[in-house]
Amino acid sequence: MKVAIVGFGFSAEKGHIPAYRERSDIHVTAVVDPVTARRAAALRQYQNIRVYETFDDLLEEYSDEIDIIDICLPNAFHMENVKRALAADKHVLCEKPLVLNKAEYYELVEIANQQKRILYPCHNYKFAPAIVHAAYLINSGEIGQPLFASFNIFGAGFQSGVPQWQPDWRKNKELSGGGIMIDHGLDAISVAQTLFGGSPQRISAHTRSLNQAESQLEDLAVFCLDWDGKLINISLSSLGSIPKAYYRIQGTEGEISIENNDIFLSVKDQPVQHIFVPTYFDDPGHANWFNGVIDNLLDCIKTGNTEPFPLMEAGLVLDIVEKANYSSNNGGSWMGLEFTAKSLQMV
Ligand SMILES: NC(=O)c1ccc[n+]([C@@H]2O[C@H](COP(=O)([O-])OP(=O)(O)OC[C@H]3O[C@@H](n4cnc5c(N)ncnc54)[C@H](O)[C@@H]3O)[C@@H](O)[C@H]2O)c1
Structure with missing residues (x-):
């Protein structure tokens, strides 16, 4: 091609x-x-x-x-x-x-x-090796029925683009369309979908633009998704000095935590297992995640699948981002999510 x-x-x-x-x-x-x-x-x-x-x-x-x-x-x-x-x-x-x-x-x-x-x-976060492996562990029943997840994504400011164009375009709403929700928020929702399948029913959110000297756009978002009986709590901040991502998933029989290249699986009454999965969340290029994207794209082209999963997911994400704003403007009250893509299923 x-x-x-x-x-x-x-x-x-x-x-x-x-x-x-x-x-x-x-x-x-x-x-x-x-x-x-x-x-x-x-x-x-x-x-x-x-x-x-x-x-x-x-x-x-x-x-x-x-x-x-x-x-x-x-x-x-x-x-x-x-x-x-x-x-x-x-x-x-x-x-x-x-x-x-x-x-x-x-x-x-x-x-x-x-x-x-x-x-x-x-x-591309759907194809991040640690996320793919954690989804495999969950689907294999290692932690029993998942009940709760907490994702903490800490960025260091708004990421810059190449210096030869407009490196600060992410701080400008006209060019970026939004702050941390449309950037790291999108990725976190995609990760939740990869891990748990299905789709969330409602959201409660608080978003803030705290470092106004940097940008008027939101640089902090804390939101909870009611997701087919599970509660997913996501905290996003670009106020930090070192980018870091932590994911923790708790189930009836154990829990999984992901920190950069390390997965820790702890199952009740068993020693904690450490699984090394080279993923490099802190490298913003994410070059080693793209082959999964390309494989799936080529497969959709070959089979004529005009509803690739990430296309369905893109609609879900936009609904969540929109409702997060409504919720935050209304003191964090719960907002129903209307986007239930008919073919939401795992890639
Ligand atoms: N999937 C990921 O992990 C990931 C990582 C980084 C960025 N992104 C996304 O990639 C996109 C680009 O981000 P970036 O960080 O590469 O930005 P960037 O600023 O580094 O690059 C943008 C490029 O577009 C060029 N450009 C501007 N106007 C153009 C036009 N009209 N026609 C053709 N080229 C034009 C600029 O000269 C520049 O080279 C964004 O949507 C961003 O969210 C995704």
């Missing part, structure tokens, strides 16, 4: 390219970026690709040499460029968040269906 990357910034260079390079079934043929230095960075990775300043130039000149458009643009540019890629009859891999609200989401789902093209949001 031939891939063109639109937006050659941090995630394209540090996440997608290292994964593509390991594969013989994907060939990067073109890159679009308006910034000369970024096109030069792409040419340092691949000497034989075409580089373009605009997406329109690429589609005009080189469309026949592309099967998949990989959108690695700042969030606010996803909608318009995904539409353009689908209109050109291409399959689309799009960085997360796919779009910024449910109206945009439903519009894109409809277009992808009409065009019979695969639209695949890059929910």
Whole structure:
């Protein structure tokens, strides 16, 4: 399959390219970026690709040499460029968040269906090795029936983009669409879905913008999801100085905790098992998680599955983010979640 990357910034260079390079079934043929230095960075990775300043130039000149458009643009540019890629009859891999609200989401789902093209949001945390292994342990019944989970995701400020464009775009609502909920919140919800399947019924949330000198967007979110009888408590903060993620899942027979590359499984009356699973949550490129994304995308293309699981999940996430805001504005009261994707199931 031939891939063109639109937006050659941090995630394209540090996440997608290292994964593509390991594969013989994907060939990067073109890159679009308006910034000369970024096109030069792409040419340092691949000497034989075409580089373009605009997406329109690429589609005009080189469309026949592309099967998949990989959108690695700042969030606010996803909608318009995904539409353009689908209109050109291409399959689309799009960085997360796919779009910024449910109206945009439903519009894109409809277009992808009409065009019979695969639209695949890059929910790569589903393929993080420690999360995949923890899901396996839960599904194997190691901790009995899961009852409670607590995720603590601590970031160090708003992540910067490449210096040659607008490195602080995440602090600007026009470009990012939101703060920590749409960034780490999306990932945490995707992790919960991977671990537990199904979908949550309601949310209670408190979001805050505490370090206003940094950004007006929310930098703290603490929310609880009522998830098919389980309670999932998620705390997100970008107020820290070292990025860290901790996940703890408690069940009737034991518990699992995940801290970066280490999983600890403690089952009642048995010694704690330490399982080393190289995952590197603290490396924001997450290059070693992308092969799972690409495998699943290629499988959807092969089977003509126009409802890839992460596409369903993207709708669920947007519903949760929207209701988190309502809940927080109403003192943390519980809000019902309406998005129950008909085909929510494990990838
Ligand atoms: N899946 C992950 O783990 C992960 C990690 C990091 C970022 N992301 C996502 O990737 C996306 C990009 O983030 P980033 O950190 O790479 O940003 P970035 O700022 O590093 O890169 C953005 C790139 O887009 C280019 N660009 C700007 N306008 C353009 C246009 N109109 N056409 C083509 N190129 C254009 C810029 O020149 C820049 O090179 C975001 O949606 C972000 O949420 C995902």
